Amino acid sequence: MQPVLIVEGLAKEFFLHEQRETIPSCSNVTLESREGKLTAIVGPTGAGKSSVLKCIYRTYQPSTGRIIFRDQAGQWLDLARADEHQMLRLRQREIGFVTQFLSCLPRKSALDIVAEPLVASGVHRTAARARAGEMLARLAVPQRLWGVPPATFSGGEKQRVNLARGLISRPRLLLLDEPTASLDPGTTDLAVKLIEALKEDGVAMIAIFHQPDLVRRLADDVVELAPPMAVKGSIRECLS
Amino acid sequence: MSNRILEVRGLSRIYGHGCPLCVESTGPENDTNICPHCSSVVAVHGVSFDLFRGEILGIIGESGSGKSSTVKMLYFDDAPTEGEAIFFDNGERHELFQRNAAQQRSLRNKRFGMVYQNPHLGLNFQVSAGGNIAERMLMSDVAHYGEIRRRAQELLLRTEVLPERMDQNPKTFSGGMQQRVQIAKALVTRPPLLFLDEVTTGLDLSVQAAILDLILEIQQELDTAMIVVTHDLGVIRLLAGRTLVMKYGRVIEAGLTDQILEDPQHAYTQRLVASNL
Numbered sequence: 001m002q003p004v005l006i007v008e009g010l011a012k013e014f015f016l017h018e019q020r021e022t023i024p025s026c027s028n029v030t031l032e033s034r035e036g037k038l039t040a041i042v043g044p045t046g047a048g049k050s051s052v053l054k055c056i057y058r059t060y061q062p063s064t065g066r067i068i069f070r071d072q073a074g075q076w077l078d079l080a081r082a083d084e085h086q087m088l089r090l091r092q093r094e095i096g097f098v099t100q101f102l103s104c105l106p107r108k109s110a111l112d113i114v115a116e117p118l119v120a121s122g123v124h125r126t127a128a129r130a131r132a133g134e135m136l137a138r139l140a141v142p143q144r145l146w147g148v149p150p151a152t153f154s155g156g157e158k159q160r161v162n163l164a165r166g167l168i169s170r171p172r173l174l175l176l177d178e179p180t181a182s183l184d185p186g187t188t189d190l191a192v193k194l195i196e197a198l199k200e201d202g203v204a205m206i207a208i209f210h211q212p213d214l215v216r217r218l219a220d221d222v223v224e225l226a227p228p229m230a231v232k233g234s235i236r237e238c239l240s
Numbered sequence: 241m242s243n244r245i246l247e248v249r250g251l252s253r254i255y256g257h258g259c260p261l262c263v264e265s266t267g268p269e270n271d272t273n274i275c276p277h278c279s280s281v282v283a284v285h286g287v288s289f290d291l292f293r294g295e296i297l298g299i300i301g302e303s304g305s306g307k308s309s310t311v312k313m314l315y316f317d318d319a320p321t322e323g324e325a326i327f328f329d330n331g332e333r334h335e336l337f338q339r340n341a342a343q344q345r346s347l348r349n350k351r352f353g354m355v356y357q358n359p360h361l362g363l364n365f366q367v368s369a370g371g372n373i374a375e376r377m378l379m380s381d382v383a384h385y386g387e388i389r390r391r392a393q394e395l396l397l398r399t400e401v402l403p404e405r406m407d408q409n410p411k412t413f414s415g416g417m418q419q420r421v422q423i424a425k426a427l428v429t430r431p432p433l434l435f436l437d438e439v440t441t442g443l444d445l446s447v448q449a450a451i452l453d454l455i456l457e458i459q460q461e462l463d464t465a466m467i468v469v470t471h472d473l474g475v476i477r478l479l480a481g482r483t484l485v486m487k488y489g490r491v492i493e494a495g496l497t498d499q500i501l502e503d504p505q506h507a508y509t510q511r512l513v514a515s516n517l
Binding site: 054084103 | 290292295445446449450452453456460477478481482494495496498499502503505506507510511514
């Protein structure tokens, strides 16, 4: 089975102009992601786990390394250097990202927020809302909350809305950054079942979980990161 | 690419006589946009970008950075000193600044829309809210009274202005309602390209949310490309896929919006983001 994504020698460092300081975030990360498999990234806080996901999604501009993605048409492209319009298109159709926090327009209902990725990819609003309802039901979000903006929801309810939105469009590659962090054990189990269903459906996933039992239950591969050394100077200089 | 709607290259605007040293003496490195030799203001220099169909592009920067001047030139409110802009529409290629005044007026009335921060620039306060919408329809060659009234009503409803207020003068409306009438007026011709200049500035938070929500719905429904000018990073985060950062008339950084906000590269963008979040 061909990989969907190959990350080679990825490093990310931040140069803070005001402080004239370079902050290393992750270095020399190499991993692969395949259809229907989940690769878990583990390591202590500060090891750069989220940075790896953000580099793949291009929220961060990688400092060095390659992030080779095989798109739906079978073309390989380096996400570290991809054109912004290519990235936007991939985000809309092929690469999904569930972060730890829900970020959305203030006045929109939970149902519309979950339906949004489908509407953006051309699905009719009525059909998208029906699918959104199914997702919210599968994550046990009470129906009385569907028409309400999530601003007043509890942390767990917001995260379920976030998860439903991230999982609804069935991307080819799904990045999950602690998707179950604020869920109770019962809801975590529902979320895990959804993730398992997506795996069976062939979605490639790279995920960060803090609970070791979730890594054991879901991961096919594990990549362990150690915190990079806090040094001044560029990653390139340090590696050479 | 086939779905490109606007191509802007080297757009520049100098207010004043200008001198050969204007460009090199101004800009972010010189910390000014006023030429020390001739006192001309280099409002915009060398701005280039592409915009795709249905895309929302944000332009951020402090007051005087040239963001509003950029969209004003594209909407023909002002003429550039230099540069070109090509608008691709229905298989036709329009070199915006090579068109004569009548052609520019026609594009502005039929194919572009503009929502200003100040409703006094976008609305005619001598006529009713419905009359404002009707004016724009008349300018785009729709002359049937019933059709005009029906569309005006439909648009006001869509922008959450009570249709029974259609015949009232917008000067009796709140700021948020005036903005919504402006949006309705801009949208009545279903333009493929819409400019939004600080549309939520000065409005209270609930009205801001309503307007942002409306803008996104319209973009999804009509596949309208938009250029959103703002100094509010929250607005950019929620609306724009890509963002340009301007300072002293120059684009100093461009990228995916989340990247600009979470991993800014330029010293100025880092300061801007740090002071806003």
